[in-house]
Amino acid sequence: MIDRKQRIALACASLAFFSVNTVAEVQTATLEKATLNIDTDTNDFTISALHDSGFQVTYLTDDNGTPYANLPSMALPEPALTDVTNKKANDVELVETATTLILKLNNIAAHVDKATHAISYSVNGKIVAKEQGGLSISNNGVSLSFALDEDEKLYGGGQRVLGMDRRGNTMPLYNKAHYGYTTSSNQMYFGLSAVMSSKHYSVLFDNTASGQLDIGSSTPDELLFSAQGGRASYIMVLGESLADTVQSTVAVTGKQPLPPRWLLGNFASRFGYKSQDEVTSVVDAFNTQDIPVDAVVLDLYWFGKDIQGHMGNLNWESETFPEPEKMISELRNQDVKTVLITEPFILTTSKQWESAVANNALAQNDDGVPYTFDFYFGNTGLVDVFNEAGQDWFWQYYEKLAAQGVAGWWGDLGEPEVHPDDIQHTWSNAGLGNKTVSGAEVHNGYGHQWAKTVYNNLTELQPDTRPFVLMRSGFLGSQRYGMVPWTGDVSRSWGGLKPQVELALQMSVFGMAYTHSDLGGFAGGETFDAELYTRWLQFGTFSPVFRPHAQDNIAPEPIFHADPVKSIARKFIQLRYDMLPYNYSLAFENALYGTPLMRPLAMKYDESDWFENAESYLWGDALLVSPVTSPNQVAWSTALPEGVWFDFFSDTRYQGGQTVDYPLTQDNFPVWVKAGSFMPMTKGLSRTEQFDARKIEMHYWHDNSVNSSSYTYYEDDGKNPASVEKGLYTKLHVRSSVDENAALTLTLDSEGSYIRMPKQRNITYVIHGLRDKPQSVSIDGNSVPVTWDDKGKTLSLAFSCDYQQSVEVLIM
Incomplete structure (x- = not known):
């Protein structure tokens, strides 16, 4: 030095x-x-x-x-x-x-x-x-x-x-x-x-x-x-x-633990649901309107009728939520998870203030008494998440809620939003004993320590469950504690949508792979902008978490909007569920190797050209996504890397190495598939719990310019916390090759297993990009019937195989 x-x-x-x-x-x-x-x-x-x-x-x-x-x-x-x-x-x-x-x-x-x-x-x-x-x-x-x-x-x-x-x-x-x-x-x-x-x-x-x-x-x-x-x-x-x-x-x-599969579903969320009846009616509306949903998120009204004065109650508001356990149970029976917000601020007017003080749960001032201060929600103290006494006191409320069936945890205001520099934390650490540190010294680690406490206690309390921990703030390495960050109270405007790719990519390369936005925008907005809402949800389809969330003067949920907004939202939410095998496999890659779900193009293509690009990103290796972030556009310019690319929605073939003006409609936007890519999909889910590993559509985008390609699909039971650690998963390897006669060979084999893995798999290959109907198609040397779509130029063939069986398909 x-x-x-x-x-x-x-x-x-x-x-x-x-x-x-x-x-x-x-x-x-x-x-x-x-x-x-x-x-x-x-x-x-x-x-x-x-x-x-x-x-x-x-x-x-x-x-x-x-x-x-x-x-x-x-x-x-x-x-x-x-x-x-x-x-x-x-x-x-x-x-x-x-x-x-x-x-x-x-x-x-x-x-x-x-x-x-x-x-x-x-x-x-x-x-x-x-x-x-x-x-x-x-x-x-x-x-x-x-x-x-x-x-x-x-x-x-x-x-x-x-x-x-x-x-x-x-x-x-x-x-x-x-x-x-x-x-x-x-x-x-x-x-x-x-x-x-x-x-x-x-x-x-x-x-x-x-x-x-x-x-x-x-x-x-x-x-x-x-x-x-x-x-x-x-x-x-x-x-x-x-x-x-x-x-x-x-x-x-440290790598992010594999999340529960339901994280990849649709969330019903707003600021906020004010009663038990409202929660159940919202879920009923998703059901009756045939829009998939996997979780409902309750903001601060679950513990108080008003925004101010109740933070720190940490218990249900009995008048508006008279039977919370019944509500949670009824939702769970529909495969809908309940997620609750908590904050680390304990107001002096809250029901738990005296308990927090008596149990030394709060950060202190120089005189050794709880440090109190005013902020938007009232006069408050702050839970000392660095101190064992504070951790234990805070955790007891999570434990009670978990016993009632709460499945996910949302930690808000965890910067902390107000954190005096001179507030005193007592850091309980075996190597240090108890050390007093100031707010200024540990400010950026507060959310990290909070997430660590929640995650570690949940894994001990519920060893067979993967925790879901949604947090607004943390530190380097917070992904180790299952943290799912979002980009905060973004403006409900085109200006708010525009930076979301940059924000997610800047976090993802450092391990925060589930960084996402409040889809549709959160703050402000006096009138409903149908195009903005639609474009944001389209982008969200190819984001780590699909969670429309906003102040409720304009409904964030698609069920409250008329067609064509609702029908477009339904289409893309259903596509999100259809893509579940592909998306979950991305989550597996992240847990195994630390690879982000959203990736800068520079991770795969020439860095000198793509390092600064924030207009597009890779969703896995197969897809290049270019969100529409300006209104009233009839075309959207997208720079494509070298190679052959297909429009995901129309299968139109484009030559890369150029900028393409993609023709827009209200229900499409630029999503490109690299030639030679595989993509596992499914059909018709309304819950992620309905996923059936025995039925997979394996899509492949063919072009003779790609001599060979390969893809690995990861699969487990979607729930076991030890899947990665103990190797309780299967890998499905699929490969393509083109010979000198332009014959296409697709091979499939697998390795690994997991508990209750099905014995057989029904696979439908869907091959895009063929110029003409093939003369012959065979599986392991035997001719098989196929379905040919002359308009879309796609070939479909279905077959069954043992999970451990190798299969070769020859298309000539």
Whole structure:
């Protein structure tokens, strides 16, 4: 690290002691398993190998050599520096040169300059990142500085509306609500103290304190993080491509657990349902109007008749919800899940105030009494989610609600929306004992800690259930606790719709793969804009979560709108359910590999062309989606990467490598399928629980320009929390190849199994893109009947097979 005194030498555990000739006294370093401990005459620090693709640097002392009391890491899984490093110890090598210490891990390395202590990082021997000011501790807090190349582009900062390349911007590192935002926002609900470079590295500043991120704004060639205290540590992740860097970053910070399959259904949600009768009548309307629905979300009226004065009651409002357990049970019998909002604010007027005070559940002031303050909802205290007493007190209400049948949990205002800098939290931690920390030090970790408490307790209480945890704010690694973020109180306007792709992609590359928006927009709007609503729901069909939600002066649910809005919404919601096998397989990929559901085009195509693109995105590998974000358009321009692409709705063939003006109608928009893509689908579901693994339509988009392609479909029971961990799933491998005579061969085989997996599968191949009806079609050498749609140029053939059987289809 730059500006340190210029003396260092080494001793390596289980290696020979050696000295270095320097102009000053000799210092030491030891390699213990996968951690290099460096002792200098100023800052002592460690470099630890993480997973197989990263390093963590942590300062142990300040510039005066005084021990530094680091807070625990939030960005890393708790066993990151024990289990992971132990497993990788044999892969770590320390090499010394006359001027440098080199800590090698596979094809990556951290190079420590002996004189300055500055660290640079290499991939395959090439330096790709280097400290400029390094990590520093001073009276002003903690800072981290890296050098930037002139042509370097960077994602980073989390939720902001600044453009995909965040370089040239300075942004607060302080999670804060931005009500009614549109096309510009420098500070929002869920920031991330991290960047990801076009040079294929990511830097994660593992510090939850209030601070600032400057990406080449003040000094063009410098990346600078700063914070008002907190942890003195950062993580460097190195990859060979953008896709590799994304997956490696998630591998280091922890993968998202596989969610319940019902997360991928339609949610009935608004601000908010005011009574039990209203909830049941809304679900009845979805049923009678033949619109699929899987969950109903209850906002704050479930615990109070009014918006203000009741937050913290944490119990049903008995007059408006007289029989909540009956309501939940009746909904559950219809395969509809109940999701409830909770907030961490306990008003002094709430029914639980005295209990919270008596049980030491609230954050305190300097005098050791609950810190109270005024905000929109009333005079309040704040649950101390860092303290075991606060966690236990808060959890008892979740436990009671879970016993009543509540299936999902919505944590709102978790920035926290109001969080005084001088409020005192007591952090209960086995390694620290009880440590008092200020609101300023842990502000950005509050939502993360809250989600952790809810998720961990739910997994213990309901070990056979996958938790659903919807949260507005968190920190790096929050995905480990099943967090499903959304983009906050967006304006119900075209300006609110426009930045949603950017927001989701900026979060997804750092692991928050279920980031989504309130479909239709939340805030404001005096009159119903039918086109805006329709376009937003169309976009939502290809989003991680489909949840229309808004202030109820204009109904967010399609059941309350007339045709053609309702019929278009029904069509796209039904398409969402038809796509369930494909979407759930994307969720599986995310749980296994950290791959986002929504992906920047640069993850697959030329990064120099696509790194900054926020108009389109990939939904999995097969689909390219370009939402319509302006009104009254008759065509929508979409830039297509090289290759052949098909219109998802009409099967019209387009040559890529150009910008196409896609002709719009009110019930279509640009969704493209890459030639050679497979897509498993189903038909006619009104609930995700109705999914029948025995019946799959496997769509394939054929073009002779694609000589071969492959796809893996993942499947389990949709519920078991241990599916990934214990390998309780099956993989269906499908492949295509075209020979010199233009004959198409499709092969199918599978591996793996899960409990209660059906013995047989009925598969219908639907092949798009054929020019003419094939002369012959055979399965395993036997001719079979087919259905040919001459207008759509699609071929359909159905067959049955054992789950473990291999099948080959030849089309000539």
